[in-house]
Amino acid sequence: MKNLHKPVMLKEVISYIPPQKSINIIDATFGGGGYSRAILKNFNVSELLAIDRDPISKILSKDISLKFKNFSLVNDKFSNIDKIVKDSRLKNKKFDVILYDLGTSSNQIDISKRGFSFSKEGPLNMQMGQDTRNAFEIVNKYDEKNLAKIIFDYGEERYSRIIAKEIVKNRKIKFIETTTELSDIIKQSIPKKIYLKKNIHPATKTFQALRIYVNDELNELKTSLKKTINILNPNGLILVVSFQSLEDRVVKDFFNHNSGKRWRSSRHYPELPDNMATQLKIITKKPLVPKDSEILINPRSRSAKLRVAKKI
Numbered sequence: 001m002k003n004l005h006k007p008v009m010l011k012e013v014i015s016y017i018p019p020q021k022s023i024n025i026i027d028a029t030f031g032g033g034g035y036s037r038a039i040l041k042n043f044n045v046s047e048l049l050a051i052d053r054d055p056i057s058k059i060l061s062k063d064i065s066l067k068f069k070n071f072s073l074v075n076d077k078f079s080n081i082d083k084i085v086k087d088s089r090l091k092n093k094k095f096d097v098i099l100y101d102l103g104t105s106s107n108q109i110d111i112s113k114r115g116f117s118f119s120k121e122g123p124l125n126m127q128m129g130q131d132t133r134n135a136f137e138i139v140n141k142y143d144e145k146n147l148a149k150i151i152f153d154y155g156e157e158r159y160s161r162i163i164a165k166e167i168v169k170n171r172k173i174k175f176i177e178t179t180t181e182l183s184d185i186i187k188q189s190i191p192k193k194i195y196l197k198k199n200i201h202p203a204t205k206t207f208q209a210l211r212i213y214v215n216d217e218l219n220e221l222k223t224s225l226k227k228t229i230n231i232l233n234p235n236g237l238i239l240v241v242s243f244q245s246l247e248d249r250v251v252k253d254f255f256n257h258n259s260g261k262r263w264r265s266s267r268h269y270p271e272l273p274d275n276m277a278t279q280l281k282i283i284t285k286k287p288l289v290p291k292d293s294e295i296l297i298n299p300r301s302r303s304a305k306l307r308v309a310k311k312i
């Protein structure tokens, strides 16, 4: 299997890795291994523990496993990060860097049978791992109100109610089975002048919403971030590359709450109390974004944001 994924903001990510010092790293979103490969090659890595919920990560990491004895990969969700460490040969270690590069990899989006892409015909699936619900179930079985809520909450789609109504109308005639069937229904639900003006595909937000919901992405991130502080060494870094505003706000809220700022709990992360112990220092006051030259070569990088915090 060929790796189709180009790592995003690799230079920027790597610029935060401590040079020389022997380090333990967790790459919590291995994907095609772009970050892991570059780090193992260029840094003094004692151990690199990679995690990915997608079973294809085992295949895509074979070359690294053969070459680097200090590399190991666990096929699991990063919300289990504490347990993954505890069950590994690194159970007594702490880490100097924990990396997240969120969302899907090109190895998922570009394979039509995975059902992530509105422009490639495939079954309505969208599962990153095997333990989740799938998009077919949601689109064909959830009631209209619930569907509209998911599309609004996770896609921030103004036309969520109309889209949900059209989905329910169409599925009465026959099950909505493919990504392109769904995409056509969404296209018919949104006024043409709106999506032409915005220059984005009309199905973008609804597909994002379904994907986030199917994979419980925001809860995965919240649960995992909370667990990082206990497994980091002092001065250890958390680096997060996010691709849409909902996940970026979770990261921003988590960093702000843990860095002694007077930061009120937001509606995106109401579980965080207003006053928390100061455990982190924010390194990137504003998130870093990719250079124009990277966006030109890799358009998928265009919405990326990198935030970094250090354990104190």
Ligand SMILES: C[S@@+](CC[C@H](N)C(=O)[O-])C[C@H]1O[C@@H](n2cnc3c(N)ncnc32)[C@H](O)[C@@H]1O
Pocket (backbone or CB within 6 Å): 005, 006, 007, 008, 028, 029, 030, 031, 032, 033, 034, 035, 036, 051, 052, 053, 054, 076, 077, 078, 079, 101, 102, 103, 104, 105, 128, 220, 221
């Ligand atoms: C953008 S890709 C990472 C690409 C990687 N940095 C590279 O250079 O190839 C995101 C990866 O994270 C994985 N992922 C997303 N959410 C996850 C979760 N909750 N637990 C574990 N892996 C997850 C996806 O399966 C996907 O392979």
